[in-house]
Amino acid sequence: MTIATRRWAELCPPNQPEQRTVFVDAPRSGRKRVVIIGGGFAGLAAARALRHANADVVLIDRRNHHVFQPLLYQVATAVLAPAEIAVPIRQLEVRQRNLSVVLAEVTGVNVASRTIEACAAGVGVRKMAFDYLVVATGMRPSYFGHDEFARFAPALKSLSDAETIRAKILSAFELAAMTDDEGERERQMTFVLVGAGPSGVELAASLAHMVKVTLHSNFRRIDPAKATIILLDAGKRVLSTFAEPLSRRVTRRLTKLGVKVLTGVKVETVDEQGVIADGSRIPSATVLWTAGVAASPLPKMLGTQTDRAGRALVDPFLKVVNASGVFVVGDAAWVMQDEHPVPGVAQAAIQGGRYVGRLIAQELKGRKVKRPFRYSDKGNMAVVGKNYAVLERGWFRTSGFMTFLVWALVHIRSLPQSQNRLRVRRQWLWSYFTGQRSSRLIPESPSVSAPASDR
Ligand SMILES: Cc1cc2nc3c(=O)[nH]c(=O)nc-3n(C[C@H](O)[C@H](O)[C@H](O)COP(=O)(O)OP(=O)(O)OC[C@H]3O[C@@H](n4cnc5c(N)ncnc54)[C@H](O)[C@@H]3O)c2cc1C
Structure with missing residues (x-):
């Protein structure tokens, strides 16, 4: 059993139907429902683009937080603390009135009956109908x-x-x-x-x-x-x-x-x-x-062709062919542009999510979007320790200290909210000038804080 399927099985034990709470929610009267699976870069961009739409938007993620993955390596090497590169997804409900956030793992998609199955620990499986579905489930590690x-x-x-x-x-x-x-x-x-x-x-x-x-x-x-x-x-x-x-x-x-x-x-x-x-x-x-990376199992459930990494083939409007109102965006999508696949990077995910959100908003107004998705490459960067980064944009290539500064500014600017930006900037300055890394923590094992009688 793979790691992913083991986790799902723990949340929703198979062959125990009596433990499954199954019910179908109805959307608020007269409103269409857009279900977005995944609160990563693509899912959040799609949700934001739908903020003025006359629809109920439901954003489902198995984690309660959005992670700024490009800086994960800095948490792994103790430069930053986890909260500095993450935001609670639920917070979005405050800012967006037509949005509901659900903490659950989507375990099934049925395109024919236009329903998804989501599973939450302790609650069981919940079935939900959709008018539009946006799959933005990203990738997971692959050990080939x-x-x-x-x-x-x-x-x-x-x-x-x-x-x-x-x-x-x-x-x-x-x-x-x-x-x-x-x-x-x-x-x-x-x-x-x-x-x-x-x-x-x-x-x-x-x-x-x-x-x-x-x-x-x-x-x-x-x-x-x-x-x-x-x-x-x-x-x-x-x-x-x-x-x-x-x-x-x-x-x-x-x-x-x-x-x-x-x-x-x-x-x-x-x-x-x-x-x-x-x-x-x-x-x-x-x-x-x-x-390596591979897509989550969900794209395969859409009944469309997938590539070797399990990404779903979509048309130039990021739609799944023969499944009306079903879209795949971000890393989970296999989109060709100028005979090359659109890369699995944050910018492509944000642009794809935003495009689909806007397209659905237009369709809800009865308008048809005629312009296909076009990924605009803003360049690739990688940082190599202190004071050195490389940047490539089309034929333009550069590296060194100035590129490192650009890398730092771009990443600070791209962090999800101002609180993250402030905290990361402060940590980076501290670390840059002192060489110290303040998150050098090894969590205690649970037995250390167990009641004395258990030890
Ligand atoms: C370590 C690392 C470093 C990276 N560095 C860079 C970089 O420097 N620059 C760059 O451009 N890109 C970088 N990337 C790639 C970039 O992060 C991805 O391209 C981007 O996150 C893709 O966005 P997404 O929304 O498609 O998927 P993700 O951001 O991965 O989001 C997917 C979301 O779906 C949720 N989900 C998945 N399955 C389910 C399910 N069944 N039910 C409910 N929720 C589900 C997940 O919990 C997650 O929140 C990096 C990636 C990693 C892992």
Whole structure:
């Protein structure tokens, strides 16, 4: 059973129909209902674009918060705290009168009966009818058919993933400082990151900076600066979606930071001792997975063609063919533009969500939208530690300190609300000038705070 299906099964146990509360809500009289599944970049943009529409908008997410994923790696490396890059989705109800937020996991979509099934812990399954459906469920980590790796190599997709990774990294140094076994100390101080896309590169560089600057003088028995950080990728170069000259510059920069970059190397096994790559074992207590992604199971339920990653094929209006009023946006959509797929990035998700929200609003007014969706590429960026970032926009490429400043400004500006912007700016300035990272917390195990009689 995969991780995703196991979680669903826990929330909504199968074969126990008597435990399932099933009822169908009716929309408020005379109003159409737009159901949006997913409160990520695309889902929120669609909901906002519908704020003046004469419809009941229902936004369903299995998490109660929206996460600004581009800065997750900073939570994983203790620069930022989780709340600094997240906002409660429910807060939107205050600002948008036609919107209701539902905390539940959507487990089924029936296009023929125009209903979805959502499941909330303790409540059971709730069926809901829709007039319009927007699927914005994003992607989840993929271990390329090796889900067993997930136990030993957490991926970075949610706030809890980031906290797990942070605890793993910090615990490794604590254990390295405790042990007298030289081999074990080395294993604890070896970090292997699998996947050299933007997430892997940003995580590796931030970790390298943390061990050299923040943790360097924090231990008497070990020198964290001597940690080994390995970035592995089966492909020929890091940041394969960027132009080759930028890849080369990033590799040089990573090497300067002390990261060992190994490309063209295939990981065969991940277990509690580390990884086996190209037949050789690399002992490591901390393996992190930043390699693949796959769509959630929902797009497959729409009865449309999906690509290898499970994204739903949509027409140029982001509609599912032969399913009227059903749209897929963001990472979950497979949209072709100028013979290339629209990339799975935040900008594309925001633009797609906004487009579909506006299209539905127009249709509700009885108008037909004739202009198909057009993704406008604002450029790709990746940051490589302190003071260095790369930017590519069409033929324009640049890197260095000024690009780092642009990266910082763009990310501050893109954070969901002013509270996040203020807090992140303050943390970054503190961290930049002192080298400190204030979120270096390893959560206690639940047994520590259990009642004394249970211990
Ligand atoms: C670590 C990391 C770093 C990234 N860095 C960058 C970057 O620097 N720049 C950039 O442009 N892009 C970046 N991306 C990609 C970017 O975050 C995605 O392209 C974007 O989040 C896609 O938006 P979305 O709305 O389609 O999906 P998401 O933002 O993933 O949102 C999907 C939502 O759907 C919900 N959901 C899923 N399934 C269900 C279900 N069955 N029921 C209810 N709710 C469900 C999820 O809880 C989630 O809230 C990064 C991604 C990651 C993981």
